[in-house]
Amino acid sequence: MARLFHAPLSPFCRKVRLSLAEKKIECELVEERYWEQDPDFMRRNPAGKVPILKIDGKILTESAAICEYLEELHPEPSLMPKSPEARHEVRRLVGWFDDKFHSEVTSKLLNERVYRKLQGTGYPDSSNVKAGSKAIKYHLDYMAWLLDHRRWLAGDHMTLADFAAAAHLSSLDYISDVDWNRSEAVKDWYAKIKSRPAFRSLLADQIPGFPPPAHYADLDF
Amino acid sequence: MARLFHAPLSPFCRKVRLSLAEKKIECELVEERYWEQDPDFMRRNPAGKVPILKIDGKILTESAAICEYLEELHPEPSLMPKSPEARHEVRRLVGWFDDKFHSEVTSKLLNERVYRKLQGTGYPDSSNVKAGSKAIKYHLDYMAWLLDHRRWLAGDHMTLADFAAAAHLSSLDYISDVDWNRSEAVKDWYAKIKSRPAFRSLLADQIPGFPPPAHYADLDF
Numbered sequence: 001m002a003r004l005f006h007a008p009l010s011p012f013c014r015k016v017r018l019s020l021a022e023k024k025i026e027c028e029l030v031e032e033r034y035w036e037q038d039p040d041f042m043r044r045n046p047a048g049k050v051p052i053l054k055i056d057g058k059i060l061t062e063s064a065a066i067c068e069y070l071e072e073l074h075p076e077p078s079l080m081p082k083s084p085e086a087r088h089e090v091r092r093l094v095g096w097f098d099d100k101f102h103s104e105v106t107s108k109l110l111n112e113r114v115y116r117k118l119q120g121t122g123y124p125d126s127s128n129v130k131a132g133s134k135a136i137k138y139h140l141d142y143m144a145w146l147l148d149h150r151r152w153l154a155g156d157h158m159t160l161a162d163f164a165a166a167a168h169l170s171s172l173d174y175i176s177d178v179d180w181n182r183s184e185a186v187k188d189w190y191a192k193i194k195s196r197p198a199f200r201s202l203l204a205d206q207i208p209g210f211p212p213p214a215h216y217a218d219l220d221f
Numbered sequence: 222m223a224r225l226f227h228a229p230l231s232p233f234c235r236k237v238r239l240s241l242a243e244k245k246i247e248c249e250l251v252e253e254r255y256w257e258q259d260p261d262f263m264r265r266n267p268a269g270k271v272p273i274l275k276i277d278g279k280i281l282t283e284s285a286a287i288c289e290y291l292e293e294l295h296p297e298p299s300l301m302p303k304s305p306e307a308r309h310e311v312r313r314l315v316g317w318f319d320d321k322f323h324s325e326v327t328s329k330l331l332n333e334r335v336y337r338k339l340q341g342t343g344y345p346d347s348s349n350v351k352a353g354s355k356a357i358k359y360h361l362d363y364m365a366w367l368l369d370h371r372r373w374l375a376g377d378h379m380t381l382a383d384f385a386a387a388a389h390l391s392s393l394d395y396i397s398d399v400d401w402n403r404s405e406a407v408k409d410w411y412a413k414i415k416s417r418p419a420f421r422s423l424l425a426d427q428i429p430g431f432p433p434p435a436h437y438a439d440l441d442f
Contacts (some may be wrong), residue, residue, distance in 0.1 A: 062320075
């Protein structure tokens with residue numbers, strides 16, 4: 001069986017978990033305290049990051065590269081469109097969330113509110129929290145603008161772009177950092193994706209010392 | 222004709238320039254002072270970043286997504302292998318350089334030595350320069366280890382992984398931040414890639430106020 005070394009709130013791991021579950025690839029989850037940089041862990045991935053996927057006798061790292069691999073070997077159900085132009089749009093948005101959204105929002109809020117405590121590196125830096133809370137508004141508005149033109153973020157079908165975005169937003173929702181009242185279109189989109197069977201494992205996550213809010217696992221949030 | 226909005230020393234733009242040139246896609250280069258966030262520029266890419274490629278009547282952004290698009294529409298000469306496992310390895314390494322190497326090395330050295338002056342944001346922060354100069358050693362050693370097993374970084378053929386790595390190293394070489402004596406294997410690899418016709422445009426770059434060192438454009442460096 002495949003095995004995923006992961007951290008529960010990591011949006012990169014969540015994107016891979018969603019892809020695996022949507023494609024019905026059975027996978028054992030192994031929690032990794034990646035910040036301890038244990039030698040076995042560093043041997044599996046010298047980049048010192050999760051996710052790490054053991055599958056088909058191989059060790060795969062880098063979430064975007066893992067998702068493309070899963071798509072190529074398990075093309076159904078498809079999370080990538082067929083035309084090069086539409087595929088570019090999916091990859092552009094995956095990059096948007098995993099690079100820009102992550103650096104402006106997720107890393108700022110999640111690192112300060114959760115990882116500082118887990119890793120014992122001190123109190124939250126309120127300037128980061130403030131910057132992240134401000135930036136998420138602009139990103140939610142951008143998503144609302146996309147969803148005004150499209151059924152899903154990258155077009156009329158659900159793709160890896162939706163999983164990348166939902167991975168970030170679900171991690172932030174775990175710490176109550178998403179204002180679902182800001183855009184009805186974004187809330188409707190999230191309700192659709194949250195109700196998929198592939199999402200269930202994410203909604204069952206529990207971080208010791210950080211209980212999720214009641215609405216986190218509620219499909220009618 | 223295609224048109225690329227770029228910044229000369231941006232490794233992300235250089236990777237796209239190498240792909241375009243290797244595939245012999247004619248392209249006009251337009252320099253973009255992206256940090257000024259001019260409204261026309263932000264309309265082309267709300268992420269506020271270069272590269273931006275106008276091609277086939279479309280506007281494409283995010284360097285990894287652009288390179289995959291070029292590969293799908295112009296598959297020859299190929300910069301991606303055929304098997305999903307080998308394709309994963311290329312994408313993993315592109316991620317390694319564009320994410321890890323960039324945050325630990327390129328951004329630290331290039332931002333401090335060049336962009337602070339160009340953008341008028343003050344003097345270099347020596348702790349960043351020191352951290353970048355230290356980290357590049359570890360990365361050069363990792364490249365040497367890869368090249369000990371392989372002719373090119375991701376296997377026996379030149380791929381996007383080599384272009385991603387060469388894009389970062391060439392930008393750093395412009396400011397004399399690469400110690401080519403550290404590894405003969407890395408130097409030989411760079412000499413091979415530097416002598417390709419696709420590399421010529423990079424070697425002709427000139428940033429006003431920052432003349433390149435003599436060895437920068439020398440194929441026998």
